[in-house]
Amino acid sequence: MNKLIWVKFYNNNYYQLILRLNKLGITIYNSKKDKDCILIKIKREDYDKIKKYLISYKTEIYSLTGILKIDWLIKKYIIFIMAIIISIIFLLICNNLVLKIDIKNNNNQIKDLVQNELKANGLTILKFKKNHKEIEKVVNKILDDNKDTLEWLEIKYDGLVMIVNVTEKTIIKEKEEYNYCHIVASSDAKILSLNIYRGVPLKEVNDYVLKGDIILSGDITFNEEVKNRVCASGEVYGEVWYKVKVEVPFKEENIKYTGKNRYNFNIKINDEKYKILKSRIKNYKEKEINLYKFNDFEINLVKEKEYVVETKTLTEEEAYNKALKLAQDKILLKLDKDESILLKKVLKKEVNDSTIYLEVFIITKENIGLLKVTDVAEEDANNGSKPN
Numbered sequence: 001m002n003k004l005i006w007v008k009f010y011n012n013n014y015y016q017l018i019l020r021l022n023k024l025g026i027t028i029y030n031s032k033k034d035k036d037c038i039l040i041k042i043k044r045e046d047y048d049k050i051k052k053y054l055i056s057y058k059t060e061i062y063s064l065t066g067i068l069k070i071d072w073l074i075k076k077y078i079i080f081i082m083a084i085i086i087s088i089i090f091l092l093i094c095n096n097l098v099l100k101i102d103i104k105n106n107n108n109q110i111k112d113l114v115q116n117e118l119k120a121n122g123l124t125i126l127k128f129k130k131n132h133k134e135i136e137k138v139v140n141k142i143l144d145d146n147k148d149t150l151e152w153l154e155i156k157y158d159g160l161v162m163i164v165n166v167t168e169k170t171i172i173k174e175k176e177e178y179n180y181c182h183i184v185a186s187s188d189a190k191i192l193s194l195n196i197y198r199g200v201p202l203k204e205v206n207d208y209v210l211k212g213d214i215i216l217s218g219d220i221t222f223n224e225e226v227k228n229r230v231c232a233s234g235e236v237y238g239e240v241w242y243k244v245k246v247e248v249p250f251k252e253e254n255i256k257y258t259g260k261n262r263y264n265f266n267i268k269i270n271d272e273k274y275k276i277l278k279s280r281i282k283n284y285k286e287k288e289i290n291l292y293k294f295n296d297f298e299i300n301l302v303k304e305k306e307y308v309v310e311t312k313t314l315t316e317e318e319a320y321n322k323a324l325k326l327a328q329d330k331i332l333l334k335l336d337k338d339e340s341i342l343l344k345k346v347l348k349k350e351v352n353d354s355t356i357y358l359e360v361f362i363i364t365k366e367n368i369g370l371l372k373v374t375d376v377a378e379e380d381a382n383n384g385s386k387p388n
Helices: 014-023 046-053 066-076 078-096 108-120 132-145 316-332 376-383
Strands: 004-009 030-033 038-043 059-064 100-104 150-158 161-168 181-185 189-198 214-217 219-222 225-229 233-249 251-269 272-275 284-294 297-313 340-351 355-367 369-373
Touching (some): 014 038, 038 046, 046 059, 108 132, 108 161, 132 150, 181 233, 189 214, 214 233, 214 369, 233 369, 316 340, 316 355
Parallel strands (some): 100 161
Antiparallel strands (some): 004 038, 004 059, 030 038, 150 161, 181 369, 219 225, 233 355, 251 272, 251 297, 284 297, 340 355
16 A cells, blocks of 8 residues: 655646656656645655755645554654553553452451451452452352341442441340439429329429439338339420520621532542642632542542622621521520420620620420439438338
8 A cells, every 4th residue: 555645845836846756757646736835645755756856846744644644643642642552451450450448347356257258259459350240149148158247248349449338237135124213303494294104203293403303213112111112214304494695797608609610630649639720710619529549549520619708788687586596596406306495585685886696595395304323232321221
C-alpha cells in the first residue's frame, strides 16, 4: 500500500509545477489549486526528490494520509497512547484485585472467626475478586458452618477493598428481676398520676416530691413492721418545672442556592484534600462523589453548589415568637413520646437594638418514676429492722 502525503507548494504557476514534477518521474495522485499555493498528493519517498532537486520551491508537508498518517499519529502520541494503555490495565487490575479486607464488627472474636473462614474459602488479599455466584456460595457456607454464632453475613466490594458486614447471633436475655427495689422520684415534681403494679405507695396524686423521694416502696408492712420485701413497680407521671433562657438576634442570615453549579476534582491523601482546579465560585457548598479509592488515597468528583447569604431583619414580634419556639424546642428534646408540655409562660422579656431576651417558665408532664435497686442488708442496717 502506497504511503501518500499532501505537499503544499507556495507557488501560483500550476502547469509549470506539474511539468517539473513529471520530469522528475514523480507520480501525481491528486492536486488542488488554492489562492497562494498548490497542493499535490504524492508518495512519501518522492518528497525527498522535491527537496533535493526543486530547491527554489518553498514546500511543506500539508497532511498525511493512509498508513503514513496512522504511523505519524502513533509516533507523535506514543507516550499518551502508552499512558492510556497502562491506565486501562491498572484500572482493570484495580477493579478485580483485593488489597484490603474490612470486617465490620466490634467483637474481635467474631472478626477473627470471619477472617479465618474467609481465608479457608479462598478470600484473601492480593487475590482477584470472585463473582456474585461464588460470593453467595461462600456466604452460605460460612453461615451454615457457624449457625450458632453468626446471624447474617454480607460481602461486597468497594474499589480494592472487600467489605464484610457481619452480625453475630444475640442471645435474648430474660428481663432481670430484682428481689428488692423502690420507685423514687427522678426530679422535683408534683404527682399527676400513679399506677401501682407492685409495692406500697408512700405518696399520692397531687403530692409534691423532691428528687430521690420514695414514691412506691418495696417494703410490705403490717402494723408498722416489715413483713416482706419485693421489687416495687408502677408508672408515676408528674408535673415538672423548667426555667429556660433564650436570646435571639433581630438580624438573621439565610442561605439561598442560586441553582448555579460547577464541577471540580480533588485528591484526598489521609485527611488532606488537594483541589485540581481553582474554584470559580465565591460562596459554595460541596458534594463529593467518589471515583476511586485505595486505602487512604481517594479521587473525588466535587459538585460546587453556589449560594448567596440573605440577611433578614426580624420584627420584634417575629423575634419574640422565634425565641419562644426555641425555648419550647429545648424542652421537647428532653421528652419522650408519651410526655408533653402542659404550660409555658414568659417571666422576663428584654429588648435592645440587636437582640431580644426571654426567660420562659415551662411545665411538663413526665414519667418521673425511677427504679432504685436496694440492698437488703444495707436497708436493714439503715432502718435497724428485718422483715418478720
